[in-house]
Amino acid sequence: xxxxxxxxxxxxxxxxxxxxxxxxxxxxxxxxxxxxxxxxxxxxxxxxxxxxxxxxxxxxxxxxxxxxxxxxxxxxxxxxxxxxxxxxxxxxxxxxxxxxxxxxxxxxxxxxxxxxxxxxxxxxxxxxxxxxxxxxxxxxxxxxxxxxxxxxxxxxxxxxxxxxxxxxxxxxxxxxxxxxxxxxxxxxxxxxxxxxxxxxxxxxxxxxxxxxxxxxxxxxxxxxxxxxxxxxxxxxxxxxxxxxxxxxxxxxxxxxxxxxxxxxxxxxxxxxxxxxxxxxxxxxxxxxxxxxxxxxxxxxxxxxxxxxxxxxxxxxxxxxxxxxxxxxxx
Amino acid sequence: xxxxxxxxxxxxxxxxxxxxxxxxxxxxxxxxxxxxxxxxxxxxxxxxxxxxxxxxxxxxxxxxxxxxxxxxxxxxxxxxxxxxxxxxxxxxxxxxxxxxxxxxxxxxxxxxxxxxxxxxxxxxxxxxxxxxxxxxxxxxxxxxxxxxxxxxxxxxxxxxxxxxxxxxxxxxxxxxxxxxxxxxxxxxxxxxxxxxxxxxxxxxxxxxxxxxxxxxxxxxxxxxxxxxxxxxxxxxxxxxxxxxxxxxxxxxxxxxxxxxxxxxxxxxxxxxxxxxxxxxxxxxxxxxxxxxxxxxxxxxxxxxxxxxxxxxxxxxxxxxxxxxxxxxxx
DNA sequence: TTGTAGGCGTTATCAC
DNA sequence: GTGATAACGCCTACAA
Numbered sequence: 001x002x003x004x005x006x007x008x009x010x011x012x013x014x015x016x017x018x019x020x021x022x023x024x025x026x027x028x029x030x031x032x033x034x035x036x037x038x039x040x041x042x043x044x045x046x047x048x049x050x051x052x053x054x055x056x057x058x059x060x061x062x063x064x065x066x067x068x069x070x071x072x073x074x075x076x077x078x079x080x081x082x083x084x085x086x087x088x089x090x091x092x093x094x095x096x097x098x099x100x101x102x103x104x105x106x107x108x109x110x111x112x113x114x115x116x117x118x119x120x121x122x123x124x125x126x127x128x129x130x131x132x133x134x135x136x137x138x139x140x141x142x143x144x145x146x147x148x149x150x151x152x153x154x155x156x157x158x159x160x161x162x163x164x165x166x167x168x169x170x171x172x173x174x175x176x177x178x179x180x181x182x183x184x185x186x187x188x189x190x191x192x193x194x195x196x197x198x199x200x201x202x203x204x205x206x207x208x209x210x211x212x213x214x215x216x217x218x219x220x221x222x223x224x225x226x227x228x229x230x231x232x233x234x235x236x237x238x239x240x241x242x243x244x245x246x247x248x249x250x251x252x253x254x255x256x257x258x259x260x261x262x263x264x265x266x267x268x269x270x271x272x273x274x275x276x277x278x279x280x281x282x283x284x285x286x287x288x289x290x291x292x293x294x295x296x297x298x299x300x301x302x303x304x305x306x307x308x309x310x311x312x313x314x315x316x317x318x319x320x321x322x323x324x325x326x327x328x329x330x
Numbered sequence: 331x332x333x334x335x336x337x338x339x340x341x342x343x344x345x346x347x348x349x350x351x352x353x354x355x356x357x358x359x360x361x362x363x364x365x366x367x368x369x370x371x372x373x374x375x376x377x378x379x380x381x382x383x384x385x386x387x388x389x390x391x392x393x394x395x396x397x398x399x400x401x402x403x404x405x406x407x408x409x410x411x412x413x414x415x416x417x418x419x420x421x422x423x424x425x426x427x428x429x430x431x432x433x434x435x436x437x438x439x440x441x442x443x444x445x446x447x448x449x450x451x452x453x454x455x456x457x458x459x460x461x462x463x464x465x466x467x468x469x470x471x472x473x474x475x476x477x478x479x480x481x482x483x484x485x486x487x488x489x490x491x492x493x494x495x496x497x498x499x500x501x502x503x504x505x506x507x508x509x510x511x512x513x514x515x516x517x518x519x520x521x522x523x524x525x526x527x528x529x530x531x532x533x534x535x536x537x538x539x540x541x542x543x544x545x546x547x548x549x550x551x552x553x554x555x556x557x558x559x560x561x562x563x564x565x566x567x568x569x570x571x572x573x574x575x576x577x578x579x580x581x582x583x584x585x586x587x588x589x590x591x592x593x594x595x596x597x598x599x600x601x602x603x604x605x606x607x608x609x610x611x612x613x614x615x616x617x618x619x620x621x622x623x624x625x626x627x628x629x630x631x632x633x634x635x636x637x638x639x640x641x642x643x644x645x646x647x648x649x650x651x652x653x654x655x656x657x658x659x660x
Numbered sequence: 661t662t663g664t665a666g667g668c669g670t671t672a673t674c675a676c
Numbered sequence: 677g678t679g680a681t682a683a684c685g686c687c688t689a690c691a692a
Contacts (some may be wrong), residue, residue: 005685018665021687039639048442051674052391055382056668070428077430084437093443098400098428099406107414112378223553295677326522335669346679351671361677386684445664 004045012115013041024049025091064095064304065118067108069125070098075293079124079147082297083134090305092119098168105131120304122146125193129153148193149317154307156300156318160195163289163322164202167245167273170324171203172210174271176241179216179234181182181227181251198276199247227254235262240269241325241328249276249288256284256329271330275322285328296320334375343371354592355421380425393423394634398437399455400428402571404608406454407625409477412627413452420635422449435461450634452476455523459483472637476630478523484637486630486648490525493619493652494532497575497603500654501533502540504601506571508562509546511557511581529577531604550581557584563581565592570599573660579606581619586614586659601660603654615658626650 006024010017012254015034022030023038030038041047043312055061064087066158068076078098093118099105105128112276121128121143127150131138145155171178183196187247207214216237219228227246231254236246251272261272265274266285269270274288283289336354340347345364352360353368360368371377379551385391394417397645398406410426417424425447429435435458451473453459457480462469486593501508513526535543546567550560561584564574576582582604589600596602597613604611604618611618629648 006687007685010663017686018664018688019662022662025687027688029661034662040333050386050448050685051443052382052385053668055685056380056386056670057686057688058638059668059687061382068428074431077434079428080434093447096399096426096428098426100410101404104407104410114380115421116381221553221555223551223556225551226553226555229556229559275683336671337669347670348672348679348681349677352678355671357679364677380669383684384671386668386686387670387672389684390673566689 002226003050004047006047006049008045009038009041009047012045013038016044027052027273034242037282041327042314061117062091063095063117064120064122064301065095065097065108065114066122067097067099067105067124067126067128070100075276075291076124077196077296078293080300082294083122083146083301084297086298086301086305088208092305099126104304106174120144120308122300122328123148124305125195127153142304144307145302146305152315154303156303156320158195158291158293158296159319159321161202161205163275163291164199164204164247165206166322166324167199167204167275167289168203168206168289169210170326170330171243171245171271171273172207172212174241174243174330176243176271177238178207178212179238179242180214180218181230181234181244181246181255182217182219183222183251184219184249185222195245203247204246222248222250224250224254228252228258231255231258231320235264235270238270240264241271242269243271243273245273245275247275249274249278252286252288252329253280253288256286266329273330277325281325282327287327288304288325290325291322292320333380334377336377336379336625337369338375339371339377341369342375343368345376353468357419365435391447391449392449393425394450394452394631395425395427395438396452397427397429397435397454397456397458400430400642405606405621408623409454412624413476413626414627416628416631416635420631420633429456450474450629450638452634453478455525460525472634474630474634474637476517476627477525482645484630484633486626486633486650488525488621488623488626489649489651490528491532491535493605494529494577494656495536496536496652497605497619498536498604499540500660501573501575501601501654502537502542504571504573504660505657506573507545507568508537508542508603509550509568509572510544511574511576512547512549512592513562513578513581514549515552526577533575533577541638552578554579554580554584555583558588561585561588565589565594570594571598571601573603575599575603575605577605577614579604579608579611581608582616582618582659583614586616596659603660607655611655612657615659617657617660618655618656618657619652621652622650640646 004022005018010020020038021033084094097108120141123145125147127145127148149155149157218230218234220227220278246255251271259266264270274286277288277290336347340350345471351367355363381547412422427438450471453475455477457475475483479485481488548560548564550557576585582602589596594600604616605622607618
C-alpha cells in the first residue's frame with residue numbers, strides 16, 4: 001500500500017493541500033478548528049511527510065552534518081541527544097559523520113553529494129575551521145563548534161577550567177594531602193582536545209589560591225584497566241586520609257574500585273572527586289562535576305538554526321559551566 | 331549563481347533531458363557520440379546531480395544506512411572505504427549511524443524520517459536481526475551483515491578461526507615455548523563480538539593438531555598501555571627463545587615495545603605474531619595476519635545492491651580468509 | 661483564513 | 677536512439 005501523501009491528508013480533512021502544508025510548518029495562523037481536523041487526518045492515515053519532496057521543493061536539504069570524533073561514548077551520546085532534539089524540533093535531519101581519522105575527514109570534505117546534503121555543519125570537540133583554510137576549501141555553509149572554542153565561529157563549549165577550579169576549591173577544604181590523576185590523550189596535531197589540560201589548569205589554580213598544593217600527580221591513558229593500575233600505585237605512596245581528583249569519572253571509578261578492594265573507606269580514608277557525572281555516578285555515590293552536555297548541544301544547534309534563519313551578526317560564544325555534585329565519596 | 335541542472339546540461343549539449351538522465355544512469359545504449367557530448371557538457375558546467383530530486387522522482391531514497399559500532403578505528407575505516415566505494419559506484423548514498431550504546435540503536439529504530447532514508451541496511455560486526463524481532467519491528471528493507479555471520483541474512487564475514495589457525499600452524503613450527511595474549515572484550519548481551527574468541531579457537535586447534543601446546547596465556551584489555559604491562563609480566567615468566575601470538579596488532583605492538591625496551595631481539599629471542607595488519611605493521615616489521623577488510627566491505631555492499639536490484643534467492647554467506655604476512659618479528 | 665496552481669530537478673513512459 | 681512530457685510529493689505565491 002502506498003504511503004499517504006499530503007494530498008490524501010487534504011482530501012480526508014476536507015481542506016486544500018496548502019492548509020496541510022501550513023500546519024506541517026507551523027505557518028501563518030491556521031484556524032484552530034481546521035488545524036485539529038488536519039492533525040486528526042494525519043494521525044488517522046499515519047502520515048509522515050516525505051523529506052525528499054520537501055527538500056526539492058524548498059531548495060534546501062534540511063539536513064545538518066555533525067562531524068563527531070569517535071571517542072568516549074557517554075559524552076557524545078548525550079551531546080547528540082541535545083543536538084538532535086533541537087534539530088528535530090526545527091524539522092531538520094541530522095547526518096552523523098564519525099571522524100575516525102584524517103582520511104575520513106578528507107573523504108567528507110571531498111564528497112560531492114554531501115555538499116547537497118547539508119545546510120549547516122556542526123563540528124564537535126575539534127575546531128576544524130582552520131583545516132578548511134588549509135585545504136583552500138571554503139566553508140559554504142554556516143557552521144558551529146560544540147565542545148570546542150574557536151575565533152570567528154559560533155560555538156558552545158564547556159568551561160573545563162571552571163570545572164577544575166570547582167574541584168580544586170572543594171578539595172582544598174578537605175583534610176590530608178591532595179593528589180590528582182590526569183588523562184593522557186594521544187592525538188595528532190589535527191585532532192587535538194584541550195579538555196583535560198583545561199581541567200588541570202583550573203584545578204591547580206584553585207588549589208594554589210587556597211594556599212595548598214598538589215602532592216602526587218599521576219597520568220594514565222583513558223582506560224579503566226590502566227587507570228586501576230595507576231590508582232594502585234598512588235594508594236601505595238600516599239598517607240591517609242587523602243583526597244584524589246580524577247579528571248574523568250572513568251578514572252575515578254577505577255580508583256574507587258581499588259580503594260574498596262583494599263578495604264579502605266571512600267570519603268573517609270580516600271576522598272574521590274570525578275569529572276563528568278556519568279549516569280552510573282549517582283549509584284556509586286561518586287562526588288563529581290556534572291556537565292550540562294545536552295544543554296550545550298541544544299544551544300549549539302540553536303545557534304546554527306539561527307544562522308540558517310538568516311541571522312548575520314558577529315560570532316557568538318556560549319559558555320557552559322559544570323557544577324559540583326557532592327555525594328558520598330568526598 | 332544557481333546550481334546547474336539537468337536542463338542546463340541538456341541545453342548545452344543540444345539534447346533532451348531524457349538523454350542526459352540516461353547517461354547519468356548508464357541506461358540503455360546511448361550512442362557513443364552523444365554520450366561524450368553530454369559528458370563534456372556536464373564537465374563544462376561542473377554539474378552534480380541533485381540527489382533529492384532523484385529520490386523523489388525515483389520513489390527511492392538511494393541511501394543505505396550503515397549501523398556501525400564505535401570501536402577500534404582502523405578496521406572500520408577500511409571497512410567503510412570498501413562499503414562506500416561499492417555504494418558510490420551504484421550511486422547510492424551512505425548514511426553512517428554510529429552505535430554507541432543501546433539507546434542510540436533504539437533511537438535509530440524508532441526514528442520516523444530515517445525510515446524514509448534507507449533502501450537498505452548494513453549492520454557491521456553485530457547481528458542485530460534478532461533485535462528487530464524482539465522489538466516486534468520488521469526489517470522492511472533488505473539487510474546485510476558485514477563482519478558478522480547470521481542465519482537467514484546475507485552476510486560477508488572474516489574467518490577469524492582460519493586466521494587463528496594460520497597463526498597456530500606457523501607458530502607450531504617455531505622454537506621454544508608458545509604463549510598467547512588475548513583480548514578481553516567487555517560487552518553487554520546485545521553488543522557482542524566473537525572475533526577474539528574465534529581467533530583463539532583457531533589458534534588452539536592448530537597448535538594442538540601440531541602436537542604442541544600453549545604455555546602461558548594472558549588476557550589484556552584492548553589498550554596499548556594495559557597490554558604493555560601484561561607483556562612485561564609475560565616476559566618475566568618465559569624462557570627464551572619463545573613465540574607469542576597477540577590476537578591484535580595493537581597488543582603485538584605493545585609487546586614489541588616491551589621486548590625492545592628489554593634489549594631483546596624480536597624474531598630471535600621473542601617471535602611475535604599479530605593480527606590485523608594495520609598500516610603501520612609493515613614499518614615495524616610485524617609478522618601478522620592480513621585481513622581483506624575492504625574486499626569484505628565491497629562484497630557486502632554488492633550483496634545488498636543485488637537484493638535492491640530485485641534478487642530474491644536464498645541468503646548468501648561470503649567468507650573471507652586472512653593471510654599470513656611474514657616479516658621480521660617471526 | 662484557505663484553496664489553487666506553478667515550480668523544484670529528476671526519472672520513467674511514451675511516441676517518434 | 678532520442679526527445680517530449682507526465683509524474684514524484686511538497687512548498688509558496690497569489691487569489692479568493
